[in-house]
Amino acid sequence: MIVADRKSLEEILSMVETDKKILVVGCKGCVTVCNVGGAKEVEVLASALKIARKKAENELEIDTHVLERQCDNEYVSQLGDTVGDYDAVVSMACGVGPQFLSEMYREQVFYPAVNTTFFGGATQHGVWEERCAGCGTCGIHLFGGICPIARCAKSLLHGPCGGSSNGACEVNKDTECIWDTIVKKKMEQGKVDDLLAVKGFKDWRSARDGGPRRSIREELVEGNI
């Protein structure tokens, strides 16, 4: 899933500083699963903002709504009747949400309430870790099911590097050296020789280096069949 962290209340308050009536919109997708922008978090943010503005004797009227997803226009369009009633809209979805909203409702102002961080999963309740870099050319099977693109600080295909020390990365001692983990796993499996194979140059054009990406599935595009 896409993982995000909520921005500080100070930052969000400064965004809506001049507004009197706002809408806080959550998303039932990834940000609900990572407990940052679902129904619960929307109410908590709205309440915190109201407390802060009441304290400043500058009350803020806030309505809340949670969309099934903010990355699909069919759901985004559900705000059509009400979106114009507000001075601004705060989106608690990942970075995709406020963009889809902005594209559909060109007159309205949309503020992002979260910082979108990475593609990952929960390793324990309350802890999320990066697992995928969305490079567009998946090769995790070559590395014992572990992705060095996302999890090695240098995205090395032939690791580890000299910065690996006792299983930790030199970038941060709390970050595991994923190449140490890959080698250990291959040794456990008795397949360490697999790592001797030289991988060809990685084509980074399928990653962000090739510019914004687009995915088309012909069978789903209306009018094609």
Added chain:
Amino acid sequence: MRLSYPTNVKVIQVPCTGRVDIIHLLNAIEDGADGVYVAGCLEGECHYIAGNLKARRKVDYVKRTLEEIGVEPERVEMYNLSSAQGARFAEIANEMVEQVAKLGPTPVKGSCAA
């Protein structure tokens, strides 16, 4: 045991403090309560295993949130006592009222604020 505790404490019963959510505590402050505290079972004694421990984490979250927006975090507290400690219940109510009285009226002028 006819113990008295301050009349300005309004008791809201829940089956377990694990039922108390962040939004309940925030709503109390938002609506003008001068303070709000959660009285849970003794740590390690929760019938539902960890309800009171979860409540403490939620109280801590609310304290951090209030601090971030300039409201005294001491307006929200977590206490632990057993249902057999009636005297302690009255003592805690007095303690909390005294703590909040020191802070003065809430700076959050909600619809229920005096």
